[in-house]
Amino acid sequence: MTARFSPAAGAASALRWFSRARRKYRTEWWIMIAGILVIALIVAMTVFPHVFTKYNPNDQDAGGQMTAPSRAHIMGTDNLSRDVWARVVYGAQTILGVAIAAALLSALIGIPLGLLSGFAGGLVDRILSLVMDSVYSFPGLILAIAFAAMLGPGVINITLAVAVVYIPTYFRLVRGQTLSIKEEVYVEAARAIGARRGTILGRYVFPNVIATVVVVLSLNIADAIMTEAALSYIGLGLPAGIPDWGMDLSMGKKFLPSGTWWMITFPGLMIMLLALGFTMLGEGLAEILNPRLLEK
Amino acid sequence: MTQAGKTILDVRNLSIAYPITIGVVRAVEGVSFTLGDGEALGLVGESGCGKSTLGLSILKLQRPPGRVTAGQILYRGTDILRMSDKALLSMRGQNISMIFQNPLTSLNPLFTIERHFLETMHFHDPGLPREKARAAVEKMLETLGIEKKRLKEYPHQLSGGMRQRIMIGLALIMNPDIIIADEPTTSLDVIVEAGFTDLLLGLRSLYKLSIILITHNLGLVAEIADRIAVMYAGRIVEIARAQEIFSRPMHPYTRGLIACVPNILADQKELVTMPGSPPDLVDPPAGCPFAPRCPKVMPICREKTPALFEHAPGHSAACWLYGKEG
């Protein structure tokens, strides 16, 4: 008995599900929407920076040196006379790009490993679990710092450093789900022919796991954003030419005693907003897709 | 409608409702009964009939969002529902106590047995010196047949039967007038249940207790109760002396309940059941709630709800079979 999905039927049922979800989970729905809006705004900054600002983030002659916010420069200028708002707008590209790439990379490595470990069981599972658990309980940022330090500067390197931290997260998630589903599937598989297992896996296991993964991915990106910002704040990973919020913060730190609050406030605020956006998306989605999914 | 002695608890026209997303669940509807001093009243009915909700509401403990929508609960003349918080706290555990179904989860896993007792005593009688309190607790344990050394132990270290007895002890430590027992033996095995029954009856005469026994177990209620009230769909459908209920049940539901209990002596070929299921409490149909399942249903049953009426001395039923109410 094979069911064929037609795209139209799939879309229709998805739409029905969405409107039902919106009615039932009012607050969570709006939280999710808020998150999406924030993300969309910042993505817009990434894709159409010229719409948001006319200044060049690296232009060291935009205005006066360290001038407070004014009509000409709504977020002021920094110590190299660069427009802060411009740096904020252009900085979005780096942080967003690295965070999303790192999260996807983590998932790409962690998920298959988790599936393997969960299904294979036995010694393979135990060894992999041990390694992953050790890395997981270790402070992630320290690991990222160590990797970033060793890999050296560069966008790709920093992405790799951040990605390493989250591999265990996906591993554990998928392994857990696989283990619990394995219990149910085995009974069926015992009765059926070997090939059937794959279908059951594809049609029942996967959709459930996908929902969880999407939520975790969203929250993970939020975390990756914070990690990337931390790495560039410390000074690891990005060459000077690329505008980056974390780096701007560390520069702002140097001039803090002179009270140039705008150099600190705005880049930091952006990091928070972007992370919040993904968090709200993830949290809202989690409640809607499966209440109590993320009790912990 | 009481046997003898004063009325100690008088429930008048009590209604309790739970607002939920799709409507309002009428868990208890217009319930009235009295409890005499020293009397044991059994409250029986199937799951969901509202008996637990009713029991909890006597101490105003019904789970939110449950609310009392009408009626009074008079304890020695004072309406519990209008008591101040302070008076209510004082009354709970001291004048009216309650014991519950699951003794393990009803005890705080982090507290020693002794601490459970001392805490209760401290809040009801702050002036009581520690030594006297301890002595009282030890005496209670003796009455319950539990060794003194158990006081320093934790709930998970005791057996199920012991824990149930501790529950009773906690309920009786302040010498209340009334004890409400909500499904007290449901989680116990038959032998422990028998021990419980003996204990309760013994304590009843020792402490001169009135008891409200909430259960679906007819056997238990037959042993303990003086009077029995039968509940269905949030209403009392019959109330009478225990012997009367079993020998001359009036309401068809009561009859059905009794018939359902297998008789080991009779030559039964099949188990008796009642067809159908309880009505929707959010949108109850008009008329008698039992009408859809009643083997003796009449046209009037589907139109008008019968009131609880004393059709024989000391025996009331809410059923049109016995004529219209006066």
Place this chain on the structure above:
Amino acid sequence: MRHLASYILTRILLAIPMVFIMLTIVFVVLRVMPGDPVNAMLGAHAPQRVIDQKKEELGLNKPIMVQYVEYLGKLVRLDLGDSMIFKQKVSQPIIEKLPATIELTLFGLLVSLGIGIPLGAAAARRRRSGGDFGIRLYANVVYCIPVFWMGLLLQLFFGVWLGWFPVSGRTSPRMEASVFSKTGFYIVDTLRIGNLAAFGDVMWHLVLPSITLGVVLSGIFVRLTRANMLDVLKSDYILAARARGIPERRVVYNHGLRNALIPIVTMLGLQFSLLLAGAILTESTFSWPGMGRLLLERIYLRDYPTIQGVIVVYTLVVSAMSLLVDLLYAAIDPRVKY
């Protein structure tokens, strides 16, 4: 007692794989990654002979496996090796700076718990109300605040603008000498010799960094406490306690919160890791002389043995904390048997 000893031993044994794995990962990456430390030290134009000599000196020309085994051998003897940049044992600066980090992290934890638990309990009591929503919002927002940004803002506001608190270091320069540090834990040291002025100075310096670290991570505890409280408040023993006439406040806190906190204790180990990570950023922002700053310093200097040593020590600290947490859990929950 015998049970306890064997339990601790088992846990220590279990911690070893973790240390092993972390250190292997770091070791491998260090050796395998591009970027020759010797090159960095001597410069790209140094003659090959000098380079080779240096490598031999540092033992870097041996095969990786040999280097690895040698390192492990030294580790078992608690020797973390020598710094490649300075003439000192790796362990020396670590021993000096570890207490500073621990002190900061512990105070950060206290602040986290002090904010998180009461708020979480309050949110549980006011379920689905405005207050509940506000507290949950706080928890989510606060976690998204970069630790270093928080630190900078606090420095700006309370340090630069209001001038109420210091923005760097563990003590004021003039007080430094009077601490007479023996343990490295200034709080302990100043109290030991009864120097209340110095004690006050140390506490004063701890305020902003602890709040920075603590506030950002309080969100987690808010959520944990709230979730556990909601669960616990549905329990039968809560209803039974109410039925005995115990006042509501006491029921919620003595019966409810105490039970709700137990799962939180088990999670303390993991949260401590997050705190350690945050501490690095806090140390950087507040010029706090701890392990985090040491790590960053030596990374900049490419002092690989020290970097490795620091990572190993971090791993040990995390394991130790994890063990402590387990013991604490066994101590407070009478149902646990070891």
